[in-house]
Amino acid sequence: xxKENASKNQLLRMPTYLYHLKMLKESGVExxxxxxxxxxxxxxxxxxxxxxxxxxxxxxxxxxxxxxxVLITDMIAFLEYDQxxxxxxxxxxxxxxxxxxxxGWSNFGLKIVAIFDNDMKLIxxxxxxxxxxxxxxxxxxxxxxHAPIGIITVxxxxxxxxxxxxxxxxxxxxxxxxxxxxxxPKRIIVQDESMASSLAILNHRLRQ
Amino acid sequence: xxKENASKNQLLRMPTYLYHLKMLKESGVExxxxxxxxxxxxxxxxxxxxxxxxxxxxxxxxxxxxxxxVLITDMIAFLEYDQxxxxxxxxxxxxxxxxxxxxGWSNFGLKIVAIFDNDMKLIxxxxxxxxxxxxxxxxxxxxxxHAPIGIITVxxxxxxxxxxxxxxxxxxxxxxxxxxxxxxPKRIIVQDESMASSLAILNHRLRQ
DNA sequence: TAGATTGTTAATCGATTAACAATC
DNA sequence: TAGATTGTTAATCGATTAACAATC
Numbered sequence: 001x002x003k004e005n006a007s008k009n010q011l012l013r014m015p016t017y018l019y020h021l022k023m024l025k026e027s028g029v030e031x032x033x034x035x036x037x038x039x040x041x042x043x044x045x046x047x048x049x050x051x052x053x054x055x056x057x058x059x060x061x062x063x064x065x066x067x068x069x070v071l072i073t074d075m076i077a078f079l080e081y082d083q084x085x086x087x088x089x090x091x092x093x094x095x096x097x098x099x100x101x102x103x104g105w106s107n108f109g110l111k112i113v114a115i116f117d118n119d120m121k122l123i124x125x126x127x128x129x130x131x132x133x134x135x136x137x138x139x140x141x142x143x144x145x146h147a148p149i150g151i152i153t154v155x156x157x158x159x160x161x162x163x164x165x166x167x168x169x170x171x172x173x174x175x176x177x178x179x180x181x182x183x184x185p186k187r188i189i190v191q192d193e194s195m196a197s198s199l200a201i202l203n204h205r206l207r208q
Numbered sequence: 209x210x211k212e213n214a215s216k217n218q219l220l221r222m223p224t225y226l227y228h229l230k231m232l233k234e235s236g237v238e239x240x241x242x243x244x245x246x247x248x249x250x251x252x253x254x255x256x257x258x259x260x261x262x263x264x265x266x267x268x269x270x271x272x273x274x275x276x277x278v279l280i281t282d283m284i285a286f287l288e289y290d291q292x293x294x295x296x297x298x299x300x301x302x303x304x305x306x307x308x309x310x311x312g313w314s315n316f317g318l319k320i321v322a323i324f325d326n327d328m329k330l331i332x333x334x335x336x337x338x339x340x341x342x343x344x345x346x347x348x349x350x351x352x353x354h355a356p357i358g359i360i361t362v363x364x365x366x367x368x369x370x371x372x373x374x375x376x377x378x379x380x381x382x383x384x385x386x387x388x389x390x391x392x393p394k395r396i397i398v399q400d401e402s403m404a405s406s407l408a409i410l411n412h413r414l415r416q
Numbered sequence: 417t418a419g420a421t422t423g424t425t426a427a428t429c430g431a432t433t434a435a436c437a438a439t440c
Numbered sequence: 441t442a443g444a445t446t447g448t449t450a451a452t453c454g455a456t457t458a459a460c461a462a463t464c
Contacts, residue, residue, distance in 0.1 A: 007431065008409060009432090011408050011412050012409065015408050016389060016405070019364070019388060023388070034445075035445070044432065044434095045433090046434070047432065059447075062447095064440080079408055079412075080411055094305060094310070098305070108404055109411060110411075149410070149414070172414060173410055173414045175410055180227060180231075181224060181227075181250070193406055194224070196227075197223045199316050199383070200219050200223050201216060202381055202383055204214065207288060241421060243420080252456065252458095254456075255456065257421090257423070258456090261423065261424095267423075270421045270463045271422085272464080
């Protein structure tokens with residue numbers, strides 16, 4: 001199976017499996033079956049079977065399932081968490097700082113190599129070993145790193161301009177935390193991270 | 209149209225429309241049509257037509273579209289952004305602090321009424337007018353507020369325990385930022401906010 | 417009027433779920 | 441062996457897209 005066929009929903013589920021598998025491994029479990037995972041993660045069995053088949057390089061054994069170790073390895077390879085992708089982050093407000101401060105990105109194959117802001121009070125301060133750089137230096141720094149990912153944690157007013165600068169500076173993908181629809185060339189990948197959308201679903205379900 | 213029928217994807221799109229409508233309003237536009245929104249947000253026209261019909265209390269006018277003002281009002285009513293729902297937040301690390309610090313929640317009908325941590329260095333400090341309270345006081349404070357939403361920004365190790373305490377303390381919905389699947393009673397609404405999943409999609413698309 | 421937009425009904429598409437034979 | 445689990449094929453479900461008559 002090649003991952004070209006992975007659907008968006010499947011991709012979304014994969015990290016959940018990985019977390020859970022790691023937890024099971026820690027508690028000493030050596031083999032895992034689709035029905036077990038389905039029960040523990042509240043998913044449909046057939047769904048889990050198909051997801052596992054997609055990432056697994058070899059078949060599972062009837063009545064036994066799969067080796068957790070092998071499955072974890074396959075999952076990491078599938079998600080390409082072993083290959084580091086570099087990113088620059090623009091906007092060191094509280095959200096941007098929190099992202100820059102997060103120690104766990106390397107587990108997901110992400111490395112933030114430079115962080116920028118245009119606030120004089122922030123420029124020069126350090127977050128997680130990274131110095132906040134003035135926004136003017138974005139192009140100069142990108143010319144060195146060629147980071148494929150740009151993380152946008154600026155205000156909605158600034159987001160479109162920043163997006164355009166990142167694209168010009170060579171970013172091929174934008175992880176957008178600002179609540180605006182970014183207009184960029186077709187070839188550019190935009191992943192919107194909308195807390196508002198997420199909250200809308202929560203609220204809707206809460207109110208029946 | 210009643211919002212009982214709103215699909216998950218429709219809910220996800222709604223805040224995007226609202227942001228865009230507000231932006232158009234600011235730039236002086238008075239009427240908007242489905243084809244215009246579809247073009248500007250890179251969506252299918254029929255999709256937009258159905259989404260607007262779902263939230264609109266009255267019909268659009270052929271050749272004219274809808275009044276932006278009325279549509280914004282309808283959208284806010286639909287998303288219930290005018291009704292404040294209270295929340296307690298557990299875990300004032302960098303992500304939790306960023307969420308507590310965010311000034312815009314009231315625009316989405318959310319009000320964080322209390323924030324908790326068990327780190328002595330954080331307890332007593334102030335974030336956005338809220339004092340970080342010791343975790344032991346969670347039940348006592350919840351007995352006063354009865355906040356329906358619990359925001360979980362603790363480590364994955366602590367998340368399940370915190371979830372259970374929040375449920376016992378009367379939360380009906382959990383907004384979970386920890387990378388674990390929470391096991392809670394069926395009646396409890398869980399909205400997972402997984403950066404890892406989001407990043408997985410971005411990375412996958414980036415690598416072709 | 418002509419034509420863009422509306423709402424709605426039908427067709428398509430894709431993901432989830434169910435069913436089942438094969439396996440250890 | 442019996443029975444749980446596997447992979448796969450078929451059925452179902454729901455969302456998106458296309459088609460079209462009605463409207464101003």
